[in-house]
Amino acid sequence: MNAHVTVASSEAVLSPSDGSTAYMTGFENSFATEAVAGALPIMRNSPQKAPQGLYAEQLSGSAFTAPRHTNKRTWFYRMRPSVKHGRGFRQVDHGLIRTAPCRDESDLPIAQMRWHPVPIPSEPCTFLSGLRTICTGGDVYMQAGMASHVYVANRSMGDDYFYNCDGEMLLVPQDNSIRVFTECGIIDATPGEIVVVPKGMKFKVDLPNGPARGYVCENYGSYLTLPERGPIGANCLANPRDFLTPVAAYEDKETPCRLFVKALGKLYVTDLPQSPLDVVAWHGNFAPVKYDLRRFSPVGSILFDHPDPSIYTVLTSASDTPGTANVDFVIFPERWIVMENSFRPPWYHMNVMSEFMGLIYGVYDAKPGGFVPGGMSLHNALVAHGPDAEAFEKASNKPLHPEKLSGTMAFMFETRFPLSPTAYASSLDLMDGAYPDCWDTIDRKFAPA
Ligand SMILES: O=C(O)Cc1cc(O)ccc1O
């Protein structure tokens, strides 16, 4: 098996020193890249004969007639068309993967919920077989909503491949790096970076450095895009030039493989005599992307009060209601905190949106205890929450000098849809049953004379 990576044009291409992967910069750009010189046809998408005996194939990400700014499609020039890797599927057990609607698996009463990090099992598991759903919301049949998953893996997918008809997948590595080999090329990602794999795109996840864990937001709704900046202006937050899309790369592998597909919550597999990652050249704007969250330029409150966390939105998936996201991907990165005469951590609140949170590394200021890297919390629609007692006492009493929150990266998948925990997530050994106790010592202080 060989992985071929050649860069067509050196313009706007980043080549890391180990030469393993190379990327083109920009968000939602139209890219053109070939792993073999001359594989990309000039001018025509579909010449009578595509170059070098390749087959031309279009993967659409939007309706043909979608407005130009949301119209997405990519042209592949590949060794075999996808019909040669897309037949003979049989349904298989979907393990711990769940898809909305999935509302009746858990009897847990309405509550603040928190989970310990999912341990990486000792028995063999790949990104796909180790994928487990924590909660789901919305309805995949309506192309609305999302699921929060965790992956735990100790084996590369190797000869197994996957594509998801139900939504795009935002991967958030938390423990160790992953290599995501897609039809468009190879992305290496380490904790602190994210990867978005488009809906319908074939890929596999390998583990170059051993066992790995991370979070996944599966988005059934409109594609994640950069939020409007409003009065912030033309710069800051996530800047388009920091998004990286891989140059073309393919596997020349004519040995048995398996292709898994998730469609409307069911998992299917087919056996293939070759790798489906056989795209030698491609052009288009429907492509995977990676982004280093440490490149996010936070804009915050610089005199008083704690602003709404929406200012830290990295990517957003709109719903049909303006300003009410299908899902927002929000981070809490390293930043200076300078607000005067203010309670600086998040305030106590009841939020009409639902909040699934994870911690990639460091300490989250509202929860100095109990919320550990790899852990998760869920504060569903209108479930009261806020700083734990320790955070409240400290933030109410400490002298307010400018302070840097260093070495921290928490995130939130915030959605308009109430999130239903799965049966797996409701298992008691994974849940932190003591979580609500973190507010126990908060007591009445009001004592009118
Ligand atoms: O609950 C949380 O910790 C997330 C959050 C952070 C914040 O700064 C304001 C509101 C909010 O829901």
Ligand SMILES: [Fe+2]
């Ligand atoms: Fe919250």
